Amino acid sequence: MNGAGGIDCDVHPALPGLSALLPFLDDYWREQVTVRGIGGLDLLCFPHRLPAFGRPDWREGDAKPGASLERMRRDLLDGFGLQLAICNPLYGVEALHNPHFAAALARAMNDWIAAQWLDRETRLRAAITIASQDTEYAVEEIERRAGDRRFVQVLLLAMNAAPLGQRRYWPIYAAAERHGLAVAIHAGGTARHAVTSNGWPSTLIEEYASNAQAVQAHLLSFVHEGVFVKFPRLRLVCAETGFTWLPNFLWRANKTWRGVRAEVPWVDRPPAEIIRAHVRFTLQPADPPPEAADFADALAQLGSDELLLFSTDYPHWQFDGADPFPEGFPANLRGRVAVDNPRATYARLMEEVA
Amino acid sequence: MSPQDAPVIAAEMRTAAKLRIVDCDVHHALRSTADLHPYLPRRWREHFDSFGLRAPVPFAGSSPYPKAAPALSRTDAWPPNGGPPGSDLGFLREQLLDRYGIEIGLLHLLAPSGMDQRNQDFGNALCAAINDWQYECWTQRERRLKAAIVVPGEDADAAVAEIERWAGNGDFVQVSMITHTIEPLGRRRYWPIYEAAQRHNLPVGLHTSGFNGHAVTGTGWCSYYVEEQHHVAISQQQLAMSLVMEGVFERFPALKVVIVEAGLAWVPSLAWRLDRHWARMKDEVPHLTRKPSEYLRRHLWYTTQPADEPERPEDLRRIFDWMGWDRVLFATDYPHWDMDSPEQAFRMRLSDDERRMLYSDNARAVYGLA
Amino acid sequence: MARHVVAATHEIPPGGRKLVTLRGRSIGIFNLDGSYYALLNRCPHQGGELCRGTVTGLATSTEPGRVEYSRHGEMLKCPWHGWEYDIRTGQSWCDPNDTRVRAYEVTVEPGATLARGPFVAETFPVSVEQDYVVVEL
Numbered sequence: 100m101n102g103a104g105g106i107d108c109d110v111h112p113a114l115p116g117l118s119a120l121l122p123f124l125d126d127y128w129r130e131q132v133t134v135r136g137i138g139g140l141d142l143l144c145f146p147h148r149l150p151a152f153g154r155p156d157w158r159e160g161d162a163k164p165g166a167s168l169e170r171m172r173r174d175l176l177d178g179f180g181l182q183l184a185i186c187n188p189l190y191g192v193e194a195l196h197n198p199h200f201a202a203a204l205a206r207a208m209n210d211w212i213a214a215q216w217l218d219r220e221t222r223l224r225a226a227i228t229i230a231s232q233d234t235e236y237a238v239e240e241i242e243r244r245a246g247d248r249r250f251v252q253v254l255l256l257a258m259n260a261a262p263l264g265q266r267r268y269w270p271i272y273a274a275a276e277r278h279g280l281a282v283a284i285h286a287g288g289t290a291r292h293a294v295t296s297n298g299w300p301s302t303l304i305e306e307y308a309s310n311a312q313a314v315q316a317h318l319l320s321f322v323h324e325g326v327f328v329k330f331p332r333l334r335l336v337c338a339e340t341g342f343t344w345l346p347n348f349l350w351r352a353n354k355t356w357r358g359v360r361a362e363v364p365w366v367d368r369p370p371a372e373i374i375r376a377h378v379r380f381t382l383q384p385a386d387p388p389p390e391a392a393d394f395a396d397a398l399a400q401l402g403s404d405e406l407l408l409f410s411t412d413y414p415h416w417q418f419d420g421a422d423p424f425p426e427g428f429p430a431n432l433r434g435r436v437a438v439d440n441p442r443a444t445y446a447r448l449m450e451e452v453a
Numbered sequence: 454m455s456p457q458d459a460p461v462i463a464a465e466m467r468t469a470a471k472l473r474i475v476d477c478d479v480h481h482a483l484r485s486t487a488d489l490h491p492y493l494p495r496r497w498r499e500h501f502d503s504f505g506l507r508a509p510v511p512f513a514g515s516s517p518y519p520k521a522a523p524a525l526s527r528t529d530a531w532p533p534n535g536g537p538p539g540s541d542l543g544f545l546r547e548q549l550l551d552r553y554g555i556e557i558g559l560l561h562l563l564a565p566s567g568m569d570q571r572n573q574d575f576g577n578a579l580c581a582a583i584n585d586w587q588y589e590c591w592t593q594r595e596r597r598l599k600a601a602i603v604v605p606g607e608d609a610d611a612a613v614a615e616i617e618r619w620a621g622n623g624d625f626v627q628v629s630m631i632t633h634t635i636e637p638l639g640r641r642r643y644w645p646i647y648e649a650a651q652r653h654n655l656p657v658g659l660h661t662s663g664f665n666g667h668a669v670t671g672t673g674w675c676s677y678y679v680e681e682q683h684h685v686a687i688s689q690q691q692l693a694m695s696l697v698m699e700g701v702f703e704r705f706p707a708l709k710v711v712i713v714e715a716g717l718a719w720v721p722s723l724a725w726r727l728d729r730h731w732a733r734m735k736d737e738v739p740h741l742t743r744k745p746s747e748y749l750r751r752h753l754w755y756t757t758q759p760a761d762e763p764e765r766p767e768d769l770r771r772i773f774d775w776m777g778w779d780r781v782l783f784a785t786d787y788p789h790w791d792m793d794s795p796e797q798a799f800r801m802r803l804s805d806d807e808r809r810m811l812y813s814d815n816a817r818a819v820y821g822l823a
Numbered sequence: 824m825a826r827h828v829v830a831a832t833h834e835i836p837p838g839g840r841k842l843v844t845l846r847g848r849s850i851g852i853f854n855l856d857g858s859y860y861a862l863l864n865r866c867p868h869q870g871g872e873l874c875r876g877t878v879t880g881l882a883t884s885t886e887p888g889r890v891e892y893s894r895h896g897e898m899l900k901c902p903w904h905g906w907e908y909d910i911r912t913g914q915s916w917c918d919p920n921d922t923r924v925r926a927y928e929v930t931v932e933p934g935a936t937l938a939r940g941p942f943v944a945e946t947f948p949v950s951v952e953q954d955y956v957v958v959e960l
Binding site: 294316341354 | 669673691722772775
């Protein structure tokens with residue numbers, strides 16, 4: 100199968116600009132935005148004119164790829180015959196330094212996506228945008244939105260202010276677990292820290308690739324802070340950050356834990372076991388080996404068939420043609436990845452939505 | 454795993470003796486900072502005594518993440534005659550070189566580091582003193598040990614001068630820099646160092662170390678040593694990316710880089726990922742004439758320690774196949790706590806030829822050792 | 824299989840240990856509160872001399888940040904990679920099913936019994952007034 104009937108766990112509707120949020124901001128923030136001429140809050144790490152972030156046949160002139168619901172229907176939902184798609188809107192909310200403004204924008208983003216996307220297309224689901232800068236605001240927003248069952252997860256950016264397993268973020272995870280929401284960490288940067296611990300790399304290629312290393316930091320953090328001990332029903336989704344790096348990461352994580360585990364005695368089993376039980380990874384970009392015949396071996400090293408969630412990463416250009424599964428992806432895993440794994444990850448996808 | 458008995462050890466030791474092992478990561482140490490006094494000008498000796506080492510870190514006498522063991526070391530590596538692990542040549546001979554039949558050991562000094570000193574002149578003086586000390590107290594006294602020219606890489610002119618001071622001296626087989634640098638190591642401020650290394654046919658050995666003030670991950674400071682110990686290896690992936698993407702190997706096509714103490718099972722998946730995203734964004738790096746993976750495959754070598762231990766031991770064979778067996782250099786990291794034993798580092802079966810490549814031939818080729 | 828006299832009991836006080844070589848194998852003898860245990864002095868991981876490792880307690884936790892510290896002096900950490908073993912059983916704490924260090928039967932025998940044999944005690948003049956630690960190997 101090529102994804103038909105599948106559940107796409109990572110698609111990106113684009114906010115045309117901050118002006119599109121004005122109707123969803125209160126009077127004060129609407130005036131602030133206007134009077135101060137605030138704008139340009141798209142994330143620097145996803146330049147929309149770059150071919151990588153808009154597949155050529157999904158573009159419409161100079162418009163931001165992913166800005167049109169019509170095109171998303173045609174290219175994605177109808178094009179691949181999808182059952183459902185989960186929207187992860189990427190915008191600079193978490194990168195703002197003013198927590199009150201960030202919280203106002205998070206509210207507006209969620210209202211915008213509900214009104215402009217979910218209300219108009221029943222096959223769409225969405226992530227809740229939060230201002231993780233301030234945990235109280237973040238929880239408030241989750242509570243405000245949790246009743247709308249079309250929101251299936253909480254969204255966080257990968258290059259963030261701190262490793263996201265740290266205790267300051269736990270109220271967010273408590274709220275997510277309480278409401279049956281997954282937590283997604285998605286590629287993207289807030290520029291709170293240098294992209295690498297060796298400083299700022301010159302190229303976007305390095306920065307984009309480094310999202311994998313950032314997610315590895317979050318995985319170590321979630322495991323060693325004990326997030327899953329505290330919130331055993333929590334599901335974490337790593338979106339658009341690859342997965343072929345996972346096996347060697349798990350080996351090393353297990354090895355280090357065996358020697359140093361007394362530092363974190365609440366981690367009472369190998370990190371690989373914890374990660375396989377709680378964490379899922381979206382399919383694209385798959386970053387497979389160059390020889391398609393090797394892909395099955397690379398996947399077998401993951402040690403579980405339950406880890407991958409089907410995704411196109413629409414409208415980003417991760418693959419050509421009509422098959423989102425990379426060449427060599429085993430046929431017998433496709434159905435599981437396209438439907439079963441997403442359903443097992445997102446409890447809310449099993450619900451009838453009015 | 455089943456318990457191992459003495460006859461097995463004996464068999465392994467006989468094999469080791471035949472291997473003529475090259476250990477690509479051995480840590481010597483100062484008994485105390487006074488060891489450097491003979492090699493420091495008075496001005497810097499006094500500075501060292503009164504101001505001490507000042508890297509961008511919080512603590513006077515501890516890593517920001519206190520380690521798993523005293524002095525980061527095996528608890529059985531403290532020399533009986535005193536001093537910290539790695540500081541006693543006789544004991545290092547006994548516990549490492551003689552014990553495992555190691556024919557050549559490549560030294561990497563971790564502390565003190567001159568390169569991350571905030572006072573750059575002091576850092577330069579420190580590097581020079583360290584090299585004098587390495588020569589007089591180690592390589593001249595034990596011919597099996599070879600040193601790295603420690604350079605103050607943040608000051609490229611001074612680093613090049615230090616390379617020139619030692620190049621051609623057979624006791625020094627590579628140039629070494631810390632890896633937690635102010636800018637990623639592919640950036641141009643470091644290129645004069647690569648130029649000098651290439652000109653003298655010295656590999657550049659990059660052992661995870663040093664402090665630069667940046668958070669230990671691209672998403673901030675982690676809480677625990679169990680995380681940080683893994684992140685120092687992860688950061689080497691980004692270092693490799695930087696060297697490739699900046700075009701260092703286009704500009705210095707004979708340059709060899711050895712990534713030390715980061716394990717290596719990450720190399721294939723990093724290569725796949727870089728190739729994929731380079732293919733989409735290659736307009737950004739027109740100076741590259743090859744896929745990123747080809748630079749990783751031609752210009753970089755990787756030491757084994759800490760040995761990757763897959764849940765299915767034979768998975769490591771796939772990793773070596775994918776990255777190229779000729780890239781793999783054995784290292785013990787003696788005397789540190791996460792060291793590998795030459796006898797039991799790998800849980801998969803190796804043929805004699807494979808063993809010879811990993812433990813000996815590959816390193817001899819990279820470093821031009823007989 | 825033979826019974827080896829390895830020490831007089833007073834040589835290894837509670838919390839103490841002694842390394843001996845029996846039939847070519849290095850073995851560590853430990854005294855935990857008056858009971859004696861013997862482990863092969865070789866970590867199954869990479870062959871470190873386990874019985875020279877640090878003796879610790881056991882840290883466990885069911886709530887991040889709150890640690891229960893128990894079993895004082897009953898765990899042995901390999902001097903190399905810090906793997907933790909239960910001195911009483913040789914079981915690895917992290918991987919109890921698949922990793923264990925060889926443990927040997929230890930008994931305490933009065934010298935009077937040993938005098939009747941059979942036992943191996945080349946280096947031990949046995950006196951009937953004392954008790955001895957005996958390892959089966």
